[in-house]
Each structure stands twice: as structure tokens, then as C-alpha cells.
Amino acid sequence: MLKKLKRSKIKIITVLSSLFLAAFILVLIICVVTHTTLPALITSILSEEIQFAIKLSLTTAVVSTVMCIGISIPAAYALARYDFFGKSVVNTILDAPLALPPLVAGVGLLILFGTTSFGRGLADAGLTFVFTPLGIIIAQFFVNVPFMFRILRGTFQSINPRYEHVAETLGCTEAQAFWRVTLPMSKNGLLAGSIITWSKGIGEFGAALMVAGATRMKTETLPISLYLNMSCGELNLAIAAATILIIISLISLFVFERYGGFTRVF
Amino acid sequence: MLKKLKRSKIKIITVLSSLFLAAFILVLIICVVTHTTLPALITSILSEEIQFAIKLSLTTAVVSTVMCIGISIPAAYALARYDFFGKSVVNTILDAPLALPPLVAGVGLLILFGTTSFGRGLADAGLTFVFTPLGIIIAQFFVNVPFMFRILRGTFQSINPRYEHVAETLGCTEAQAFWRVTLPMSKNGLLAGSIITWSKGIGEFGAALMVAGATRMKTETLPISLYLNMSCGELNLAIAAATILIIISLISLFVFERYGGFTRVF
């Protein structure tokens, strides 16, 4: 028995490392959710401010997710199915927001929509992004679109184009073949991609902060609310926002992994 | 020719979508780096404040990356090679920081190190995390460790354990076999993981802001500098910080993809 222990020393050490890391993460999450009492938490969650933040977060995240889906489906399809000039350059550029700090993306959006004639034109047309909920949406969109794109590209690549070929011999146009065959077959990937994009949208802070600012009851999403309330010591409200964010992110992670999302991202 | 065009309508639409998305990203990056003049940019970069931010960012990111490597190597090895009770639970917990908003992670760290007896104990021992550069390091570590872990787990899984077996018959202990065979064979994965962890560490904002705060010339990393200078209208300094961040992130992305990092992450 002693010999057995001795021989599996490396196993013991490495397994303990992984347990230690898992414990650290777990303790941290527990720290946050137990930092206030349950009644205080419920009162905070029901407060007008947190209610506003929840609604704003949910709606902006839904809209930005829909935008991500809308542009990612055709873009991912193009890169999964067709060869065209500049394809690899496009692929690389679409990866860039993955590496770019969200704060920098936010500054970029602020400059683009706040200082250029393009931005002023949009503002004149009624689309003001700077310091408005619209800005939150565009920030979430920009930071999350590469995730959606990569998941869908992987999904489309995994579908044999012969299904579309057969559909075309059965009376479909190319567009109908995509709509009636490829899209239903991409259901899981689309679901996994949507949930992670939505969840990441809700958690988005840096980019949204730059473009939309942190104005109470105006551009106050859950992360912004967490930030504002931490800053001014409203701990109960801050913990309420954090708890909701934790619940949302853990549920989405669970759904995402269930639909095999990670295998499709990269 | 007309017929040809008609038939490839779907190709044209989808390729245009991808080009549009790529153009959007490109324009945004260009917006940032061209927002100031080159002389002003150089002056700003050479300013004491930006120089401090660069140094602080580089050092904190290097330290946090080393910490990520240090814990991820044994943890990833355990999950790649061994079966143990609770393995799948550990795997899921280690994924959690991927979904958790960095701001929430920062609040968790703040509570853990700032309010618990564990944190006070560390502070008494000289390890103060709250509002210090140490806090920046722990924030970067927490947010980035799952990336490093996933990359290394994938790398170790791709190495046939027979290499270790042979090394053991050639006089190595298990630890030596790992050190002399598995680790050299993981070189590319380790390099890709380190560069992306380092780059993401440099760009980390939300978590660091919560734990370490935004104190000029004290906890002022590049993203914090960008944030502070945007807030008080020092546009030249802000653009300088943003430009450096863009350069770092794009170079790391390039190196990362070159070493096949993405194929190992998930």
C-alpha cells in the first residue's frame, strides 16, 4: 500500500492541483452570493433600480444576440462553403475582436459613432449610439459577434453539403435548400451560440462603459449597476446585481456545454 | 454570364455579409489608431504615465501568466491522464470563469481578499490584494486561468501516453518522464497558451478595476489608463494606451493562431 502511494505521487499532486483550483473558483462564487442576507437580497432585487437593470440587460442582450445571428449566419455560411479571394484575411480579421480588450473596442465604437461624419449622419437620422442603450447594444454586438461567427462556421462545416445538393434535386433553390435543410440541421449550434452570446452580452462591461457610459437608470445594465453601486457603497444592490449575473452565466454555461457548444467554437 | 450570376446569388450575399463584418472591425481599429497624429502619439507614449502603465501591465501580465502556467500544468495533466472521483464536476467548475463576467469575478475577489478572515490573514502577512498591483495580478489570474487550463488539457490529451511509458522503461520516474518528454512535446501548446493568457491579462479591465481600483500611477495598467484618460478627456494619452493595446493583442493573436492554439482551447 505504501509502495502504491509512492508510485502514484504524481497523480496525487496533479489531482490536488486541479481540486485546489476548482475550490478557489467555487469559494469565490459562494463569497459573492452569501455576502448579503436573503431578505436583503430579495428586497434589492425587487428595487426599482435593479429591476430597471435586469430589463435593460435582458433587452439589450436579446437585441444584440439577434444582430449577431443575423450577420453571422450568412458570413459563417460564406466561410464554411465557398472559396473566394481574400478568404483567409477575412477569417483573421473576424477573429480580431476575440483578442482585442473590450475597453479598446468601446473606445473605437465611441470614436466611430461619436466623432466621424458617419456617426453624425446616423445621429441625425435618429440613431444615437453614444451614451444611449443603442450604444450598449452595439458594444455587445461587436465584442460577441466573433463567438457567434465561429460557432456557426463550425456548425455549417460539419454539415455535409450533399444534403443541400439532394434538396436542390428535390425542387429547392439554393436559398430554400439552406432554409429547409441546413438551418434545421444547425439547430443545436445555433442554440448553443445564441445562449453564450446572450450570456456574454449580459455580462459585457468595458465596451458598453465606454460607448454608453454609466448613467443611473438610463444606461444601467446589470454590470454597470454592479459597478455604480460598488463605487458608491450600495453593497446590497451590488450583490443583487452580481448574484443575478452569476445565475445567468452559470445556467447559460450549462446549456451551452449540453448542446456541445465548445466543440464548435474553435 | 447572367445566368451564372443569378445562380450564385446566395454566394454573393453571404460573401458580402462576411466582407461587411470584416470591414466594420477593420474600420473600428483604424479609427482608434488614426485618431491622433503620429507626433502626438509618440509624445504620449513616452510620457511618464503611459510608460508606468506599460511597465505595470507587462509585469502584472507576466506574473499572472506564470501563475496560470504553474497551476494549469498539473491540473490539466490530472484531467488529461487520470480518472478520479468528481472529475467531471471539476471540469465543469474550471469552465465557470469563462462564462462569469469579469466584473463579478472582481467583486468576488474583492470580497474574498477584502472582507474575509482569510483575506485579512494574508494582508497581515504582507500580501495585500485590495487596491494594489497584487490585486491586478490575482484578477488577471482568475479570469485567464481557464483558458490556459483548456489549452494545456488539449495539448496533453493529444500526446500519446506511450511516450511516457517508454521514458519510464528508459530509467525515468513518472515526474522525470513528464519533465523530459511530455513537457518538451507540449512546447507549442504551452507557447500558444502563454501568449494568449499574457495578452488577455494585459487587456483585463473589469476584474482588475474592482479589486485594484483605478489609481493613477499606482494601479494604472494600460486599460485602466485608457479608462482614466478617457474619463478626464486626455484623449492623446487614451489613444496612446489604446494603440499599444491593439498592437499587443493583434500580435499575440497572430502568434497564437500560428501555433495552432485555437484547435487546443476547446
Added chain:
Amino acid sequence: MIRIEHLSKDLGEFFLQDVTLDIKNGEYFMVLGPTGAGKTILLETIAGIYRVDSGRIFLDEQDITDIPPRERNIGMVYQDYTLFPFLTVEENIGFGLKSRKVSKREIKRRVDELANLMGVFHLLHRCPGTLSGGEQQRIAIARALIMEPKVLLLDEPLSALDTQTTERLRQELKNVHSITNTTIIHVTHSFEEAFLLGSRMAVMDKGEIVQVGTPNEVFRKPESEFAAEFLGVGNLFQGESRVDNDIACIDVDGINIVSATLKPGTVHVSIRPEDILVSTKQIVSSARNSFKGKIASIVDAGTILRIAVDVGIDNPFIVAITRQSFDEMNLKTGGEVYITFKASAVHVF
């Protein structure tokens, strides 16, 4: 009916080179070739999935080279079935009629009809993922047939199935052909399949058609070394098999060949030239087949000689013997010899 003129298409790994073919109305046309010969891409180009690089395709004298697949009325069945996994069998078969906006009732009627024809009626409410290969292939064929295509393209439809299912489906393909009278182009790498099903066949190699003709012609007179090699030139006959007392006796043009394969009815018989003995005197041995004949021709192929022995049936037996044997036995064209082979050497299909 289908006329293909100088068709070329390059997809990198696979390609077609100057393919010209003429397929008649109602024909069961086989395309035989090894993996990578370009058989699938030929079908896909006929179906309209790829645009041609050059050449023309005509269907009933109409130039269809540039019209999209949905307007060609050509059905396609792939080797891997490609049933839509998210639809039931019923919805799979009715998929094409839905594209044509046929009424629900009419779709139901036609689906039932086709499902009956292909023997998958009891599966209509199942999902394709849970079905066997043979069932999936039947459904894929029904799904194509419901469109009443002028031409049905089959891409190695039997190659992923086990032997028993293959035999049953072969018979069903024959039936489908005779019932619907649809022109069928069937791609395969199995010589047996080409022989059993095809009224005519083409041999493909490296993107080119190397020979076209009836299976018998192609087999008897391969026009290229590739065809000869690929077809494994040997002794092939057709006959009537009677199974009796654990042995099959096959009547081929009046002579009786005994085989260990117990398959009754009209069959094909092949015997490898290396498996036949030649002797100048009758042999009494354990070998069950022995025939007297005349040497019709002798072909010297180096260390091996190929001797054609006419035993009074339509085609001579080909026998391969070593030079030493040849020299020792002093064989000459026109000389009388006996050929002998064991029942186990007789391959029946």
C-alpha cells in the same frame, strides 16, 4: 435521351475530362470504375450541382447545361443516403412534392404509394437515424422517385450495405426499373453489380470514359489494359443452376459446371484462369469439373501463358499455365486437352 458532350470539370482532387456519353430512354446504365475515377462528380454534374468547365449536357434534346438542379427533373441518391435527420420518413419522402407546392392530400397519397413500392410503409412515422442502412437506402430511393424524375442517378447505392441486403436491394432496383421504366444511371465499383443490373455500361478511369458497351462486350473485349486489369479478365459464363444434395450443378450452354456455392436459378459463373488445370489425358481426381476441349489460341505472356480452350460452348475457357508446364506438355493450337477445376474454384453470383 441523355447526351453528354465533351464534358470537363475540375474539382481539384476529383475531375472529369472530355466525357462523352449517350444514354437511351429507359436504359439501366452502369458506370464502373475504381475509387477516385470521377464517378460521383459525373453524376453530380449531370444533376446540375456543379457547373461544367466546358461541354454540354442534353436531356431529351434540350440543353440543360445551364439550368439549375430543381428544373432538371433528375433524381439523385447518394451512397450515404443523406436522409434529412430532422424529418420523419414520411416527411423525407414527401420533401420534393412540398417544394412543388402539391396539396397535402396528394402528397400523402403519393408518399403512401412510393412507400409501398419500396416496402417502407411501416416505417413512415419513424426517424431516419434509427433505421438500418438498407431501409434508409430504400427511403432515399423513394424520396427521389416521388418526383417522377426523367433520370435517376444512383451513387454506389449498395456499397455501404451488408451482402444479404445488397442482394435484396439489387432485385428491388431491377423491379423499380421495370415498373417505373425510369432511365437509371448507376455508379459502382463492383463488377458483379454492373453485370447483374446494367443493360449497358461505361468504364471510367481518372476522369475519363475508357470504354462503353454491354457488360458482356466490355468484359469479353476490354479495350485497354486498365479495363482488362480492373475487370480481372477470366472465365465468365451465364447458366441455370440446380441445387441438389449440397452441390450446385450449373448448366452453361449444355455443359454442367459443379459449384460449392448453392445458389439456384439463373446465375453468373466465374473461374480464375489460374485455378484451372490442363492435361492431355482425362484426370480422375477430387476435382468435380473436367471437360474435354480443343486449344483455340495460345497467348504468351512471359513466364505465364494464357491458353483458350474451346469446350463446345459460346466462349472458350481461359487457362493460365507456367512456361515449364507448357513446354513439358507440348501443347499446340488445335490440340485436344482436358481442363479440370475444383467445385470450390467456381465463383457463382
Added chain:
Amino acid sequence: MIRIEHLSKDLGEFFLQDVTLDIKNGEYFMVLGPTGAGKTILLETIAGIYRVDSGRIFLDEQDITDIPPRERNIGMVYQDYTLFPFLTVEENIGFGLKSRKVSKREIKRRVDELANLMGVFHLLHRCPGTLSGGEQQRIAIARALIMEPKVLLLDEPLSALDTQTTERLRQELKNVHSITNTTIIHVTHSFEEAFLLGSRMAVMDKGEIVQVGTPNEVFRKPESEFAAEFLGVGNLFQGESRVDNDIACIDVDGINIVSATLKPGTVHVSIRPEDILVSTKQIVSSARNSFKGKIASIVDAGTILRIAVDVGIDNPFIVAITRQSFDEMNLKTGGEVYITFKASAVHVF
């Protein structure tokens, strides 16, 4: 020298069940079995990579069941070479000595020596990734041999190589064995290999040892249906081959067997029982081999009968014939018959 007693190990897909073996000093011991028989896991358990579930392993009377691989002094060579890709050939071969903290000069000397023995001296500065399979396997063997192991374990060392390389490496393995006199346990699924290299062999199936003996014993007297089936019981002889005028003449205990395989020297010969004709009179035919003999025994196996014909050499020929032939020819034990087979039916190795 190596004694394995009641060894069991369950790894899920692969397992060992109550394996008992006794391997002598300096023996070249073969382990033969189909894929999944547990051959690799047997070697790995002997090497100490897996801990046993139950049973004991002794090396030179010392119980090594619980000591780690590095203290066992047993070398292991895997089928896929597992050379360390980040080291040069020289560093690969010297890897083990570095673990033992041998001086650099001594390492260099020993590496050169082993590289010379295995004929890879010219490759010392190359990286393994660029080398052929045969070269990599030689290096893997050198890397194991440099440790002067008491036992060398070879896990299908020749199965990933082409025929020519296989033959050369077989010869080299023989040489290595006779030069170093290391005990070798060599796992294979090739019967030929077991016959050519092994002084003794074990047959494995489903994690169990089903038979142990000299290759000749195992082949002549398979003790289970599995062994008989797997070894393809038939006619196997050893003889001296002379190649003359495009034909090989093999002297087996005084009779001459003619073969189309032109391999001179001491060879093994096998002929499938189905390829041999039996007749009551001498046959004059294209078949190059014909011998007179007496029926030693008749075994009835249903529709097929196996007849042993003694032609005056050590082992009888086994001939398989159908029941019909048997009945017609009226064969009886002790009866005089002729056996005939073609030169192309003679498999030489």
C-alpha cells in the same frame, strides 16, 4: 527467467485473464494473437507500466510485481516507434543512459556502438520525423538495447513496415538476438513471423494464453479450435530451395516441391488443403507437383472431409475435398492416392 503467475489486469477494452508463462533465459519468445487479444497490455504489464490487478511477475527469481519500470531493466519497443520527436536520433538512443547519469563521453561511445549495430550511424544527427518506418524502428530498438535490458519487449515491431523492410528487419532481429543474447518477447499477429523468429511461442485470445510450445508443436497440434482457426491449419514444411530457370525447387525431406516464388535457401512452404487435388491415378497435367502416397487418416467435417496423405516425409499432407468427391473416389484409410497441386499454390516464406 521471467515467470508470470496468474496475472490479471482489466483496462476495460483490453484485459488479461489469469496469464501464466515461463520464459527462459536468452529465449526468443513469440506471442501470437489477433487484434484485441491483450498482447500489448501483457507486454506493458511486464514492463511495469500498469499495476497488476492480481498475480505475480518474477524476473530472475526476484518478485518485480511492485517495482516501477525504471528499476526493472526491461526494454520496450512499440509498434509506432514512439521516438521522441524533439530529440535527434543520437539523443534518442542516448536518452536512457542520460537518466542513469552516465558520463557524456561514455554515452557517446555506447550510442555509436549501438547505432553501428543497428545500421543507423549515418542518421545520428537527423530528427526522427524525417526518417522512414524501418529506420525509426531500428532506432527505437537501439534506444532500448543501450540499457542492456535483461528482457526486450517488442510490440508488433514489424507490422507498420512494408514487406521488404519487414524481411530485412526480421533478419536483423535474429542477429541482434544472437549477438546480445538478450531474452526477447515479441508480440505479433503474423504467423510467419512467429515461425521464423520464435524458439517458443504462446497463442493468445481474449486476454488468455491458449497454448504454449515451439512454433512447430503449436502449428501441428493446435490445442483449441481458436488456435486451429487462427493458424489456418494446413500443410507446412521446411526445406531447401534452389532457384533455377525461373522456378524454385524445394527439397522437403527428400521430395521436391516446385514453387513459383523464387526464394533460395532454407525456407518454409505452405499449401492450403483446398488447393490440393486427390486422385487414384497419376495425373499428367499443368500442375507441377504430384506425389504418390497413402491415406493416413480421414476426418469428416460435414460437407468437407480432411484427408491426411502420407507421401513418405515427416508430416502428412492435409487435403480438403467435398463429400461427393470422396464418395465417388471410394477413398479408404491406407489406400494409395496421388496428390497434385500447382506451383502457384505453393506459398514460400
